Amino acid sequence: MLEVANVSKKFGGLVAVDGVDFEIDRGEIVGLIGPNGAGKTTLFNTITGVLDPEEGSEITFNGEDLLTLDTHEIARSGVLRTFQIVRVFGEMTVLENAAAGALFGTDASVSQENAQRRGREALAFVGLEDKADMEARNLPIAQQKQLELARTVASDPDLVLLDEIASGLTPGEIEALSNTIRRLRDDRDISVFWIEHIMDAIMGTADRIIVLKSGRKIAEGTPEAIRNNEAVTEAYLGADNS
Numbered sequence: 001m002l003e004v005a006n007v008s009k010k011f012g013g014l015v016a017v018d019g020v021d022f023e024i025d026r027g028e029i030v031g032l033i034g035p036n037g038a039g040k041t042t043l044f045n046t047i048t049g050v051l052d053p054e055e056g057s058e059i060t061f062n063g064e065d066l067l068t069l070d071t072h073e074i075a076r077s078g079v080l081r082t083f084q085i086v087r088v089f090g091e092m093t094v095l096e097n098a099a100a101g102a103l104f105g106t107d108a109s110v111s112q113e114n115a116q117r118r119g120r121e122a123l124a125f126v127g128l129e130d131k132a133d134m135e136a137r138n139l140p141i142a143q144q145k146q147l148e149l150a151r152t153v154a155s156d157p158d159l160v161l162l163d164e165i166a167s168g169l170t171p172g173e174i175e176a177l178s179n180t181i182r183r184l185r186d187d188r189d190i191s192v193f194w195i196e197h198i199m200d201a202i203m204g205t206a207d208r209i210i211v212l213k214s215g216r217k218i219a220e221g222t223p224e225a226i227r228n229n230e231a232v233t234e235a236y237l238g239a240d241n242s
């Protein structure tokens with residue numbers, strides 16, 4: 001579904017993403033982990049058209065070259081995302097935020113009425129239906145992240161990119177979110193690419209994990225294999241005997 005080949009992104013002299021290759025298949029939940037500053041969010045920004053990667057990078061989705069598309073066209077093609085630093089439309093209601101996802105999603109001809117209906121349904125999917133009429137800025141940050149998830153669901157995406165969506169949640173809420181993410185895949189046929197620092201959440205939910213360090217992919221495998229990978233442990237602990 002998503003093919004990423006030789007993707008790099010520099011900021012001046014800093015190579016934030018350095019020749020990264022991987023694929024995501026339909027129906028997969030793939031985790032992306034790595035220490036702070038590893039290049040995870042930058043990688044999401046290159047996939048979603050927020051940043052242009054270096055010459056020689058290749059990113060295709062269902063065979064379409066994403067590097068020739070603008071951000072809104074990438075959303076229309078079925079790749080939707082949430083943000084590490086939340087970006088809801090603060091002065092719009094929770095329902096209007098979700099409906100906006102439908103209006104700018106994969107169905108370009110959706111009516112206002114159907115967008116509202118899809119928005120409501122997406123709010124119910126993440127458990128925010130009671131908050132529909134609130135101004136989005138009045139939600140706690142953790143719920144604004146759930147609203148961003150609802151906004152992607154309302155877009156009827158094929159692939160969602162989630163950037164630290166579990167941060168700020170209680171253990172009980174993380175469990176509920178992990179179930180929601182499994183339902184994305186199982187009930188909606190939405191594939192998931194999920195950046196997370198909360199290891200129990202990502203390890204317990206993802207089929208496969210990709211690990212970045214200093215812009216490079218240092219490991220890829222099942223959660224079990226990644227847990228036991230020495231290079232990964234070193235990347236996090238920064239010492240041999242720790």
Ligand SMILES: Nc1ncnc2c1ncn2[C@@H]1O[C@H](COP(=O)(O)OP(=O)(O)OP(=O)(O)O)[C@@H](O)[C@H]1O
Binds near residue numbers: 014016037039084
């Ligand atoms: N717009 C930018 N301009 C300059 N440097 C940037 C920019 N965005 C990111 N960087 C740098 O690129 C590197 C990778 O940052 P990035 O945000 O992708 O890391 P990350 O893996 O998402 O980290 P975190 O887990 O802390 O969110 C960091 O050194 C960061 O300071």
Ligand SMILES: [Mg+2]
Binds near residue numbers: 040
């Ligand atoms: Mg980040």
